[in-house]
Amino acid sequence: MKEEISIQEELLQISLAVANQPKTTPFEVPQGYFLDFSQKIIQKIDNQSIEVDEPLPIVLEQLKNENPFLVPPGYFDRVSPFKVTHEPKVIKISIWRKYAKVVVAASVVALLLLAINLKQDQPIEMTNDSIALETNDLEASSMEGFLNEVEIPDAEFDKAVVLQDAETTLVDIDLQTIKEKLTEISEKDISFYLEQAG
C-alpha cells in the first residue's frame, strides 16, 4: 500500500496531466479467454511432446531396415581400404635430371657474372677457377635474391639446397662439360623435363 501511494505521489511530482489520466484499459479480451487458456497451453505442450515421440507409421517402420540397393557379390571381400591393389609408380631420375638444378644454378651464376663484367667493361675470363672465385665472392643473400626473381620450377628442392649444391659442385664443371652434357640430353628427356617442370 505504501508503495502504491509513493507511485502516485511520484507521478504527481513528475506530471499532473499524466497522473490525472484514467488507468483503465481500452483493450478488450475475448470472453472466456482466461478460463480456457491454461487448458489450451497444456494441450499445445502435449501435442508438441507427441510430435517429438510419435512412432513411425507401420509401413515406414517395416521399410526402415530394408535396403533396395544391390552390391556385387564379394565386393566387400575384394575392396578393402587397407589393401594396396597395385605397386606405387617409381619414377627413375636420369643423371641429367639429378644434376639439372646444379647446371641451371651454375648457368644462372655464370650469366650473372657475365652481366656484371659487361657492365664494368672488363674482359671476361670464363675459367673454372674464375667462376668458382667469383661465386665465392658473391654473398649467399645476393644469390638468393636473384633466384627469388628467377623462378626455378621444382618444389622438391628448396633454394637453400640449390645454393649449397652450387657452391660445392661449381668447381668441377667447366663450360665444355656443360656443353657436352647438353648435347647428351635427348629431346625426349628435355620435353619430359619441361612437362614435369611446367
Next chain:
Amino acid sequence: MLPQLTDNELVALFKIEKNREEAFTILVKRYQEKIYWQIRRMVVSHQDADDVMQNVFIKVWNGLSNFREDAKLFTWLYRIAVNESITFLDQQKRKSSLSLEDVGEIVENKLHAEKDFDENKAVWKLQLAIQQLPEKQRIVFNLRYFEEMPYDEMSEVLETSVGALKASYHHAVKKIEDYILNH
C-alpha cells in the same frame, strides 16, 4: 487446497513428474492475467498477445524444472514475457522491413485497428502516447504506471539499475505529458 501453495511449493510440485500438469495449471491460472496485460500493452492486438502468451508459457514449461528457488517466480515470468514481446515485435519489424524507429508505427496502426478505437478519448490517447516512446521507456512506463511494480522488482525483471529505471520513467512520463497536451 493446492491453489494455496506458495510459488516455491508450486515449483517443487512441478518437478515431480506426476504432478507436473496440475502444478503448471495452477501457475498459469495464477499469473496469466498479469502476464497477458503486460504483453497486450506491448503488442496491442489480442491475437498477437495470445501468440506471445503461448510462447511464454511453453518456455516456462520447458524451463521450470531448472528454476532456482532463490529467485522470484513472478520476476522470472515477467522477464520471459518482456523478452518474448520484444522478440515478437522484432519479428514484426523484420517482416515489414521497417527500421527500428518504425516499430511504434506498426503498433500504432494496430491501435487504430482496435475495436472502439477513438483517439479523442483519453484512454486511447494515452495508449497512442505510450506507443511514441522508445521501447525501454515503454516497458518501464507500463510496468510502473499500470502494474505499479516497485523499482527493485523491475530492476530484477529488466536487469537494469534502479537509478536508470527512475530516469527512464521520468523521461517517459514527461514525453507522455507532452503528447497529451499537444494532441
